[in-house]
Each structure stands twice: as structure tokens, then as C-alpha cells.
Amino acid sequence: MISVVEALAHVLALAGSPRPETVSLDHAAGRALLQPATARLTQPPFDSAAMDGYALRSEDLNGTLTVIGEAAAGHPWSGKAAPGTAIRIFTGAPVPAGYDRVIMQENARREGDRLTVTECGEATHIRPRGGDFATGDQLAPGRRLNAADIGLLAAMNVPEVTVARCPRVAILAGGDELIRPGQTPMDGQIISSNDLAIAAQVAEAGGIPQILPIARDTLESLREGFAAASDADLIVTIGGASVGDHDLIAKVAAELGMQRSFYKIAMRPGKPLMAGKIADLPMLGLPGNPVSAMVCGILFMQPLIRAMQGLGDGITLRRARLDRDLGPEGPRQHYLRAGLRDGDDLPLIRPFADQDSARLSLMSQADALLVRPAADPARAAGDIVTYLPLPRQA
Ligand SMILES: Nc1nc2c(c(=O)[nH]1)N[C@H]1C(S)=C(S)[C@@H](COP(=O)(O)OP(=O)(O)OC[C@H]3O[C@@H](n4cnc5c(N)ncnc54)[C@H](O)[C@@H]3O)O[C@H]1N2
Numbered sequence: 224m225i226s227v228v229e230a231l232a233h234v235l236a237l238a239g240s241p242r243p244e245t246v247s248l249d250h251a252a253g254r255a256l257l258q259p260a261t262a263r264l265t266q267p268p269f270d271s272a273a274m275d276g277y278a279l280r281s282e283d284l285n286g287t288l289t290v291i292g293e294a295a296a297g298h299p300w301s302g303k304a305a306p307g308t309a310i311r312i313f314t315g316a317p318v319p320a321g322y323d324r325v326i327m328q329e330n331a332r333r334e335g336d337r338l339t340v341t342e343c344g345e346a347t348h349i350r351p352r353g354g355d356f357a358t359g360d361q362l363a364p365g366r367r368l369n370a371a372d373i374g375l376l377a378a379m380n381v382p383e384v385t386v387a388r389c390p391r392v393a394i395l396a397g398g399d400e401l402i403r404p405g406q407t408p409m410d411g412q413i414i415s416s417n418d419l420a421i422a423a424q425v426a427e428a429g430g431i432p433q434i435l436p437i438a439r440d441t442l443e444s445l446r447e448g449f450a451a452a453s454d455a456d457l458i459v460t461i462g463g464a465s466v467g468d469h470d471l472i473a474k475v476a477a478e479l480g481m482q483r484s485f486y487k488i489a490m491r492p493g494k495p496l497m498a499g500k501i502a503d504l505p506m507l508g509l510p511g512n513p514v515s516a517m518v519c520g521i522l523f524m525q526p527l528i529r530a531m532q533g534l535g536d537g538i539t540l541r542r543a544r545l546d547r548d549l550g551p552e553g554p555r556q557h558y559l560r561a562g563l564r565d566g567d568d569l570p571l572i573r574p575f576a577d578q579d580s581a582r583l584s585l586m587s588q589a590d591a592l593l594v595r596p597a598a599d600p601a602r603a604a605g606d607i608v609t610y611l612p613l614p615r616q617a
């Protein structure tokens with residue numbers, strides 16, 4: 224069995240080059256920027272007032288000044304600065320040439336055209352031209368555009384961007400026991416939850432999920448499932464990955480000419496993971512146990528979907544202190560579902576007592592996956608460990 228690190232390298236190698244597409248900014252949130260976006264102007268385009276008040280010359284601060292004009296956003300004052308004068312100015316207006324500070328109106332007294340400064344601090348209340356960005360500045364690719372990025376691009380006068388096309392991910396759950404949510408289970412049946420959970424992970428990573436009809440435990444049904452995925456960019460199967468008589472995924476994939484990258488990894492949960500390519504179509508075979516499928520989704524499928532968009536793997540390990548003692552670890556790298564709470568220097572992490580890979584309720588409660596290397600010795604409360612944060616809505 225190969226290690227998690229080796230397996231991830233194999234999985235990422237399945238990603239082809241991201242495919243570009245141009246979208247307008249109002250459709251670009253969450254998309255992966257593929258080409259640098261270049262500012263087409265300088266911001267602010269002029270020295271700009273940061274407060275409502277009066278523009279004046281610092282050397283005139285102590286005298287009585289004459290207000291000789293007005294500047295507002297969109298309405299510059301284009302006269303000439305003269306000693307002893309001030310300009311009524313509003314936030315966002317260009318500061319007229321020759322004036323080097325803006326006094327807030329709360330800090331000045333005005334009577335008719337006469338103005339006296341009552342209080343003056345260090346700040347000039349002027350935003351210098353180009354203080355935010357300059358023509359030619361670039362937003363680098365390799366990131367998913369967030370709300371601030373969209374605002375920045377708009378301010379840069381970039382109306383559209385080149386992003387990666389969203390990978391289409393076909394999801395094939397299989398098992399004779401599975402029915403859809405909302406149906407009434409007969410004897411021995413359960414609801415298919417994995418395909419929906421994995422579809423949610425696909426969307427989270429920027430892909431477009433396509434849930435295929437549930438395959439039955441027959442070669443014919445699985446072949447039909449694979450055929451239905453022919454126009455996808457990635458096929459993810461769930462279940463049927465292990466060694467039981469009804470675990471047919473490897474068999475069908477081989478029959479279809481799968482070039483296997485690996486099958487089985489030294490990881491818990493998720494040992495029976497398989498990956499490879501069928502012709503040009505990358506394939507991931509996730510194990511059927513619901514938590515195993517989700518953990519493999521986080522560690523392998525989401526990084527692959529990100530790589531298909533030119534993004535990094537998105538896996539950021541963090542440090543925490545153990546909130547309880549732990550016995551020695553077994554021969555596989557272990558991802559334990561755990562809760563997090565605030566600690567003095569680092570967060571405190573408490574792995575749940577029950578790590579059954581079928582318990583979705585615990586996966587849903589978990590804040591983090593505590594990562595324990597294979598053969599990690601016993602650990603005591605207070606030891607520093609690493610973890611992978613899980614996405615939470617709250
Ligand atoms: N003799 C061995 N048995 C098992 C081994 C092993 O090494 N030797 N590995 C175990 C491990 S680890 C895992 S993980 C499971 C994975 O097996 P499969 O990928 O073949 O999964 P299935 O047998 O199809 O299903 C396992 C379990 O999950 C439920 N399931 C499957 N699909 C769904 C779905 N879409 N929604 C909800 N639940 C699903 C299924 O009913 C089973 O209960 O194998 C162990 N066995």
C-alpha cells in the first residue's frame with residue numbers, strides 16, 4: 224500500500240491542463256482565475272479627499288483663510304491655489320493642486336467665506352494618487368475569486384476575466400441496498416447519502432456535480448453508469464471498492480481499460496481508494512463507507528478538482544494541542560474526526576471516542592480531522608499535533 228502523500232501525487236497527476244473560459248465579473252465569484260488580470264487604470268486616479276472639510280496648505284494652518292471654491296466627487300475645482308486660501312471639499316473629490324492637506328469640517332470654524340482651523344492632527348486626510356493600485360498592476364492567477372477580488376477587478380476597470388472551466392464531475396454510487404432520499408426503505412435497504420455528500424464536496428471545490436442513477440451490483444449496471452459519464456471531466460465512483468463478492472468497480476474499470484495509478488492506500492479511513500484513467504477520463508474510486516468516502520473526497524477528490532482549475536491542493540495543516548491522551552497508532556495514517564475549542568496558545572483538539580467510518584453524525588459534528596502518522600507512538604494531553612480544518616457554516 225502506498226502512503227497518502229504518494230497517493231495524492233498520483234491523483235494530482237491525473238489533472239490535465241485547466242481549460243480557459245472568459246466570464247463577465249458578475250459571474251466570476253468563486254471561479255479560479257487562470258490568467259493574470261491587469262489594472263487598466265490607477266486608483267485613486269488623483270490625490271483624493273478622505274474626509275468632508277477643507278483643502279488648504281499646511282503653512283496656512285494658523286491664520287484665517289478665505290474659502291475660494293468647492294470640490295466634490297465628480298466635480299473637481301480647477302482654479303489656482305493661492306496663499307491664505309482654502310477649498311470646500313467633500314470625500315472622494317480630487318484635492319486641487321497646491322493644497323497638501325484636508326481638515327475635517329468638525330475641526331474648523333467657518334463664518335461666511337472666512338475659515339479658522341480649530342484642531343489639526345498629523346493626518347493629511349488625502350489619499351495619494353495610485354495609493355491602492357496603478358495601471359499595469361496584476362492580480363495573479365491560481366486563486367478562486369472572492370468578493371473582495373471581484374470589487375478590486377471592477378475598480379481596475381477589468382470587465383471580464385479568464386477563469387478555468389468548472390470541471391464536470393460524474394458521481395456514480397452503486398449498491399443493491401441503495402434508494403433515494405424520500406423513498407421508503409424495504410427490508411435491507413438504506414438511503415444513498417454518499418453521492419449527495421460527494422456532490423456537495425464537488426461544488427465546494429468549484430466543480431459541477433452530475434449525480435448518475437444508482438448502479439446495481441451487476442457488471443451490466445456499472446457499465447451503463449460508466450457510459451453515462453462519457454462527457455464528464457472526472458468520474459467518481461462510490462462503493463464497491465473493497466474485496467467483497469459484490470465489489471465490482473475494479474473489475475468493470477479494468478474491463479474498460481483503466482490505467483490504474485494505485486489501489487489501496489495506507490490510510491484510515493479510506494484504505495480501498497483507487498485512482499487512474501479510463502482513456503482520457505480521470506477516475507477516482509471512493510470506498511463506500513460514508514465517512515471514508517468523505518475523507519477521501521477531502522484529501523484526494525477536492526485537490527484533484529482544484530488542480531483541474533489550476534489551483535493548489537487546498538490542504539492546509541494546522542497545529543493544535545491534544546485535549547486528551549491517545550494510544551499508539553496503527554500501520555495506516557489516521558484521520559480522526561475531532562472537535563476543536565479555544566486554547567491558551569493553540570486550539571485544543573479532542574478526537575471523538577468513536578471513529579466508526581460509517582457514522583455520518585460524527586462527521587457532521589466534527590470541526591477537524593486530526594492527522595496521526597502511521598505508527599505514531601502514544602501521545603499525552605497537551606502534545607502538539609496537526610489537523611485539517613473542516614468547512615463549517617456557522
Ligand atoms: N474483508 C474485508 N472487508 C472490508 C475491507 C477489507 O479490507 N477487507 N475494507 C473495509 C473498508 S476499510 C471499507 S471503507 C469498506 C469499503 O468497501 P466498499 O467500497 O466496497 O463499499 P461497499 O461495500 O459498497 O459499502 C460499504 C458500506 O457503505 C454503505 N454505502 C455504500 N454506498 C453508499 C451510499 N451511496 N450511501 C450510503 N451508504 C453507502 C454500504 O451500504 C455499506 O454499509 O469495506 C470494508 N470491508
Ligand code: MOO
Pocket residue numbers: 490491492493494495510512515516580
Ligand atoms: O478505510 Mo475503511 O475506509 O476504514 O472504513
